[in-house]
Amino acid sequence: MSSFSDSYSAIVATGQQLFITHQNGQTRLTIATTAPGQQQSQSSSLATGEWRSPPALYCTSSGVVLQIFAEQKDIWLQLQGQQMQQMNSAPAVMEADRVTLESIETPPVMQPMKPMQMGNMEMKPMQMKMGDLEMSMGKPTSTAKLCSQCGQSVQTSDRFCAQCGHRLN
Numbered sequence: 044m045s046s047f048s049d050s051y052s053a054i055v056a057t058g059q060q061l062f063i064t065h066q067n068g069q070t071r072l073t074i075a076t077t078a079p080g081q082q083q084s085q086s087s088s089l090a091t092g093e094w095r096s097p098p099a100l101y102c103t104s105s106g107v108v109l110q111i112f113a114e115q116k117d118i119w120l121q122l123q124g125q126q127m128q129q130m131n132s133a134p135a136v137m138e139a140d141r142v143t144l145e146s147i148e149t150p151p152v153m154q155p156m157k158p159m160q161m162g163n164m165e166m167k168p169m170q171m172k173m174g175d176l177e178m179s180m181g182k183p184t185s186t187a188k189l190c191s192q193c194g195q196s197v198q199t200s201d202r203f204c205a206q207c208g209h210r211l212n
């Protein structure tokens with residue numbers, strides 16, 4: 044077990060957030076783009092093994108650069124459009140260019156369709172239950188009425204009161 048977090052996040056440009064997640068020797072890079080009226084994300088995975096230390100992000104004059112301290116060697120990536128492209132050689136970065144990466148608890152969920160479908164399936168039994176409830180509520184609850192002469196409770200089907208013999212309507 045490593046002594047640092049497995050997931051980091053940083054804003055890399057206006058409306059662009061980078062997520063870096065490490066799991067089972069793989070490093071997953073996700074760039075979520077939020078523009079007015081639309082939201083999308085691009086993910087890519089790298090086999091890095093265990094991290095030696097948390098990744099470092101730099102904002103240099105030539106763009107946003109990410110350093111991953113992979114098990115064997117350092118991996119450098121550069122933000123190009125909406126993707127992180129692996130660099131052939133280590134760029135010149137200065138400690139002053141370094142951007143703070145925020146450690147996050149949970150990596151982002153990028154499949155919003157599945158939970159929605161599950162939600163629809165759960166709706167069906169609820170609608171059926173509501174139908175049953177309406178049916179039982181619609182049933183007459185009592186057939187009893189009272190004799191207008193003596194007040195004895197009688198059935199609506201009775202023609203005469205069982206108590207006093209009064210003719211019922």
Ligand SMILES: [Zn+2]
Pocket residue numbers: 190191192193194195204205206207208209
């Ligand atoms: Zn009666």
